[in-house]
Amino acid sequence: MxxxxxxxxxxxxxxxxxxxxxxxxxxxxxxxxxxxxxxxxxxxxxxxxxxxxxxxxxxxxxxxxxxxxxxxxxxxxxxxxxxxxxxxxxxxxxxxxxxxxxxxxxxxxxxxxxxxxxxxxxxxxxxxxGPAPELDPALAADGIDEVLRVLLPAARAAGLTSHAEGTAHVHLTDPLFTGTPSVTDEAAAPPAPSGEWMVALAGDSVEVSEGHEKGDAGLRGPAGPALLAIWGRTGFDGPGLTAFGDQDLLTALRPGR
Structure with a gap:
């Protein structure tokens, strides 16, 4: 990117x-x-x-x-x-x-x-x-990836987020994520997200993998609304979103404001 x-x-x-x-x-x-x-x-x-x-x-x-x-x-x-x-x-x-x-x-x-x-x-x-425009799905998905892999571990270690423990699955439904994940041409850039993440939370540890698995909690929907929900701009019942399981685990994905 x-x-x-x-x-x-x-x-x-x-x-x-x-x-x-x-x-x-x-x-x-x-x-x-x-x-x-x-x-x-x-x-x-x-x-x-x-x-x-x-x-x-x-x-x-x-x-x-x-x-x-x-x-x-x-x-x-x-x-x-x-x-x-x-x-x-x-x-x-x-x-x-x-x-x-x-x-x-x-x-x-x-x-x-x-x-x-x-x-x-x-x-x-x-x-x-006024009404805000929809977020670009590819950029929003990369934003989710950054939250889960980079910001959340730092926030959790610093005690800035909920310390609920368990597994949470985030599954994006945009057409962009229905195919095989790709890698950008820029060697320094992270791989393009596949649109699915499993996040395991235990103590200060945050382990993130990609793929379809069932977690203790789940969030399913388009990338833009999912990113806004993870950043606390909307609830996890925002437009197009469906939340499953332990809502405290979804809240624990939020790294702050």
């Missing part, structure tokens, strides 16, 4: 949706409005743009809060987006770079992470001002 390009698309969609009504409440992020959402993302982008060129695995320094005034905030967001894209282009993906998970501490972690961060927050912004 071309994560920098997809990141840019999601980042532009977010600001296009939010800029016209920065005071609109964001229902999927209780207590937030679009101004706070844009500020949050702009701060993350500015931090990433400053962090990646350092070539170290130490956490980045504190980043100042963006300006609150409408035009200044939007301009700051766009400048931070441009700086992040420039960093993605300039920095070797294999160069050392801190991240907050157990994944390799390299710069290549961040384009995928920010693509999915912006995918969810672009949906938040659009949902705040």
């Amino acid at each position: 071309d994560y920098p390009a997809m990141f840019q698309t999601q980042a532009e969609a977010l600001i296009d949706a939010a800029a016209g009504n920065l005071d609109a409440p964001v229902p999927s992020c209780p207590g937030w409005d679009n101004r706070r959402l844009v500020s949050h993302v702009a701060r993350l982008l500015a931090s990433t743009a400053a962090h990646l060129p350092r070539g170290v695995v130490d956490p980045p320094a504190f980043t100042e809060r963006p300006p609150a005034q409408d035009e200044a905030l939007v301009a700051h967001y766009r400048a931070s987006l441009a700086a992040t894209l420039a960093a993605f282009q300039a920095v070797d993906p294999a160069a050392p770079a801190w991240n907050f998970t157990n994944a390799p501490q390299v710069a290549g972690f961040w384009p995928r992470r920010l693509t999915h961060e912006l995918q969810i927050h672009a949906w938040d912004a659009a949902n705040a001002v």
Whole structure:
């Protein structure tokens, strides 16, 4: 997947949706409005743009809060987006770079992470001002894969998610996932998800495999709604979704907001 390009698309969609009504409440992020959402993302982008060129695995320094005034905030967001894209282009993906998970501490972690961060927050912004568009199934499925394999183990180890134990099966029903899984041409990119995951939760351990098995809990439906449910944007009874078994285990798949 071309994560920098997809990141840019999601980042532009977010600001296009939010800029016209920065005071609109964001229902999927209780207590937030679009101004706070844009500020949050702009701060993350500015931090990433400053962090990646350092070539170290130490956490980045504190980043100042963006300006609150409408035009200044939007301009700051766009400048931070441009700086992040420039960093993605300039920095070797294999160069050392801190991240907050157990994944390799390299710069290549961040384009995928920010693509999915912006995918969810672009949906938040659009949902705040009108009906949000459907998520792209392939990108949403990759987002689910990232949650289960990368974010959930880190969140569980840090005590940030439910510690329910058992097995949960996620099964996507989009036509895209009815064939044989494929691998992208980019050697550094993860394999394209098959559309089915079995997640075994025990203590701090998260073990993920692909394939069709029956778990103690199950979530079946399209990739977009499934990703939104896993991120807590909707319930597990969202559009097109069917949940089975122990609902606490499905909640335990959520890595936070």
